[in-house]
Amino acid sequence: MSHLLTDRTKVRRIPDRGKYQEHELFEILDSSFLCHIAFCEANDLPVLIPTAYGHDKGFLYIHGATTSRMIKRLEEGAPLCFCVTIVDALVLARSAFHHSLNYRSVIVFGTAEKVEGEEKNRGLKIISDQILKGRWEEARPPNKKELKATTVLKIQVIEGSAKVRTGPPKDDAEDYSLDTWAGILPLRQQPGKPVDDPTLLKPIPLPDSVLNFLKNG
């Protein structure tokens, strides 16, 4: 067991789905770009916000407008819960009760820290790379004014866990003789056909970032 396991991160429901090794979490954190972040306001009121993130060797980066409520609260050091969830399949059992999803999720508990200077630039590139590798180099870099309007926060992955379900359905012994089809229906987020910005001033071929994504997913 690595240090990511604490009393709070232990998976209690179906404990054999719990994973606590850094590399197990990191692999999932590298496989999405959308997270949800929760924090509490006064009187135990939870607030939950979806946002893009990037992961680099145990550090999560998020960004937002300097004026955003979430950014301000997290910058103050509010405890946060960070979650990434990837659904891989519908799991269709013979009984309604044993229906499930194949999924990979990671929860991280912690706090965020504002980063500045070189690390701020690097954090923005990490977020951009995670959404679309290579796009950062194609786009005009942020200028001083844009950087000033943006806060970049870093969350170190110290306390967390992953929960993973894979494989076929598991039914009760007496249900295997039913005539009901059972199996899994894989789901995957896939790209469609890129759409040119209608304001392109002349035909411009698709950039490498998009071509590579279409080729390799």
Place this chain on the structure above:
Amino acid sequence: MSHLLTDRTKVRRIPDRGKYQEHELFEILDSSFLCHIAFCEANDLPVLIPTAYGHDKGFLYIHGATTSRMIKRLEEGAPLCFCVTIVDALVLARSAFHHSLNYRSVIVFGTAEKVEGEEKNRGLKIISDQILKGRWEEARPPNKKELKATTVLKIQVIEGSAKVRTGPPKDDAEDYSLDTWAGILPLRQQPGKPVDDPTLLKPIPLPDSVLNFLKNG
């Protein structure tokens, strides 16, 4: 403006992306089956859990093991924040700063209420229908023991908002002359080829629920 708009649900960052009409929220709530739910534990510690849900005319249903931490906390009436997020496209602008996502998200603030008897069955069917329409009728219904092990909670959509971005990137005026390709890359969750449970005792054709999903998405 409908009654879903409150001081807490008002979209402050890029306010023209905010939607507060019931039908605008309901349409998004009908378009996914995965939500994230946040609640607070003692000392302002937020907890965030991904789970399946179903939506029926302003009521959200979730379920879980009677013994699950989230179910127990929500059953006690802990304030919750419910969030559904659908990513529709990467928005690739000429400047790094104006990169974005096209998305539809809904936030609901509220509390959950345990449902029993007929409504409990109905809640389970609503969740099942939202994941895969028609599967409920194909599968063995829950028995007494299974129902006893499961809690179904209902959340009324009273206070919430949606945030939606659509359309092409928006760049700064002086960037439109750059040679950088700009546009959107649509993303969509799509089904793969269904996989038979290896324990099927004989060949069983794919059920209507799966066939319809493959046909109509």
